[in-house]
């Protein structure tokens with residue numbers, strides 16, 4: 001499992017492991033590193049909205065809800081100042097790449 005430190009916001013706010021993107025987001029329930037790819041058909045969860053109850057991300061492609069608690073359990077992570085360190089799914093030698101993904105206002109961690 002790759003352990004990667006990346007920026008919580010701005011440039012390099014996304015890490016791709018074996019081409020799957022992960023981003024740090026902040027919702028009413030606090031910050032977390034989540035997969036940025038929808039489990040339904042790969043839609044951009046980084047652009048999702050949070051449902052009114054604050055429990056699900058609503059994907060912009062087909063508007064299905066995905067449990068925030070379930071997504072949080074997939075990626076143990078800790079934030080320190082402007083960076084976050086996460087233990088990401090995949091083999092330890094999987095290719096890792098930093099990149100940038102925009103976040104919806106509902107998920108934006110700010111600077």
Ligand code: FES
Nearest residue numbers: 038041043059062
């Ligand atoms: S791809 Fe996300 S709901 Fe379909």
